[in-house]
Amino acid sequence: MLRLGIDVGGTNTDAVLIDGDRVLGAVKASTTADVTGGIVTALRDLRAATGFDPAAVHAVMIGTTHFINALVEGERLAPTAAIRFGLPATRALPPLVAWPERLVAAIGGHSYLCHGGHEYDGSPIADFDEAEFREVLDRAVAAGAGSFALSSVFSPVNAEFETRAAEIIAEQLPGAPVSLSHEIGRMGLLGRENATVVNAALRGLADQVATGLTRTVADAGISAPVFLSQNDGTLMDVDYARRYPVATFASGPTNSMRGAAFLSRLPSCAVVDIGGTTSDVGILQNGFPREASTDVQVAGVQTNFRMPDVLSVGIGGGSHVVHGASGIAVGPASVGYRLGQEALVFGGTRLTATDIAVAGKRAEVGDPALVAHLDKAVVDAALREIDDRLAEVVDRMRASAEPVPVVAVGGGSILVPDNLEGASSVVRPDHFAVANAIGAAIAQVGGEVDRVYSVVPQARDTVLDEARQEAVERAVAAGARPGSVEIVDIEEVPLAYLPGNATRIRVKAVGELSLGGHDA
Incomplete structure (x- = not known):
């Protein structure tokens, strides 16, 4: 069964073709501003490399950073009404409390409280007041809200208030997007509510992105169904993605970890995924990323939906390397996608972590002669700095004192040494540079x-x-x-x-x- 896996990153768009357990081909293309252009190029190059028949593809899996980027940038967000059922309780902490001001402004700052909600056992705090809700709904619409986020105290136990309110919105505003907290977040009111508001603010963009991705795949002659990868390493179809865009936020590192498990055949290990700017470290348990046990902040907003437990450090292939009076510093500043123009080994003028890896004979990329002049003491010191910081992050992530196998993936994983402190072994599998797309394909x-x-x-x-x-x-x-x-x-x-x-x-x-x- 042929599967296409596509991962749209900030720098590169990766595409792989998989048949069962075999990787038939893999390519990288530059991500474009409209995103779909990078996918078109990747599919064209993959077809040229493998000669696959588009009609023979059974499924297309895509991982994208569209939605997390929109939230981080505070752009393309819909005016959203955050309506909570909880009075007379919860008044002290209204919806949108502790949100960054720029994001509150970006979604219009529409926050409302209604009577209702439930205790943990499903008994009501107060009765549903339909007249009150209709009045709040009218105020929200008059204020310009076009998308609606409904939350209720303990709605994962009893969702009747959210469901009834959604029915009223459908009656008064046919077709208006509505997000219900019991379908999105877990127990814990504020984190669940915040995730729901974020989801509602992204609904319009989700519709545009889903339509664009589907059209791009169809234009390539592929009639197979399209799926998007979720935070926990599983799939959702395009229609589900239109309703729950927030479920894609952590698909990038999750796909990399799932791809690492597939390529290394190690279901339980630490994964170090290194790109151009950062290194993301996570733990695989039974082939799936260990999930965060606490609420996770996304763009300054506290949420409690499913997210992998990932720790990031500012070291990547494009990280600046600076030698000063206080010693060697690697990152967090990076040349990012300009690595091919600015790194010394590619004829540039900026000393990067990739140059250090080539000078230290850890990698063979670019022209090694262009870094032959580097002081060996500087190279050794920079490599020690990289090794120490990566080992520290792995040490912080592992759950016991026992050494764990480490799987290195991502284009920047050439920085990882063959022997890393705290690792029982370091594995750099075939196709490590496109592990993210492979993770999407096998989801x-x-x-x-x-x-x-x-x-x-x-x-x-x-x-x-x-x-x-x-x-x-x-x-x-x-x-x-x-x-x-x-x-x-x-x-x-x-x-x-x-x-x-x-x-x-x-x-x-x-x-x-x-x-x-x-x-x-």
Whole structure:
């Protein structure tokens, strides 16, 4: 079964063609301002390299930075109304609290509170006041809001207020985009609400991007379905991406880690993904990235949706190397995508980490003669600085004192030494430079349950079975082949501060993508 994996990065657009477990071809093209131009070039080059028949492709998987970039830049965001059901509670911390001012301004600053919400056991805090909500909705529309983010206290336990409010919006404003917090975030009101507001602000852009990507693939003669990769390493179809663009935010590092597992055949390891500017380090557990256990800040906004646990350091292939009175400094400033013009080995004038790697005989790129004049003491000191900082990040990420295998991927992974302190081994697999696109191509379909249950001792197994079954059903509903779905993660957290043996249970299931008669 032929799959195309495409990863649209800030510098390069990578494309790979995979047949089962075999990588048939891989190419890199420069990312263009309109993004689709880079994809067109990558597909053309990949076809020239492999001669594949577009009609023979069964699925196209794309990882993109469109949406996270839009949030970081504060551009192309829709005017959004953040409406919360929680009064008379939650008044002290209204929606959009602690948001950066520039982002509040970018989405219009529309924040509203209504009566409602639930306790952890599903009992209402206050009744749904339809007249109050309709009045708030009228005010939001009059203020210019065009997209709506609805949140309610403990809505993952009982979503009736969010659902009823969405029905009223559909009645009064047919076609208006609505994002519901119980479908996006986990337990924890503010983080879930923030993620929902971000999602709502990106809905218009998501529609444009999804349409553009689908058209670009179709123009290349490929009639296969198009999927986008999510934060947790699983897939979503284009229609799902239109509704939940926030689910793509961490697809870049996640795809790299999944690709590293595929290429190295190491399901559990540390992954060091080095690009032109930064090194991202994460941990693989059973082939999937370890997820962050705490809320994650995205562009200064605290969120609690699924994100991989990744630690970044400002060292990449294009990092500036400066030799001063205080010693050697590597990064965080970088030449980025201008590496091919500015690095010494390519005829430029800027000393970069790539030049140091070539001078230290770790890599063979460009013209080594152009760095032959570098002082050996400077080269050795810069290499030690790189090694020490990478080893420190790996050490901070591993969960035990035992050395872990390290898989180095990304174009800048030439910086990683063959022996890294704290690593039991360093693996740099074939096709390491396009691991991100490979991760997209091999992605599976997932389903997750994250809910608070009342668990009495004699009913624990029954509750867990119920949660497992619901996670499997969600994976199948998302497009997984029924017989291939398996549970990959179960987490139980007793909530001692709540009565009634309350326990938060999270179950994750994944399965192979179902493509009708093409399932393999």
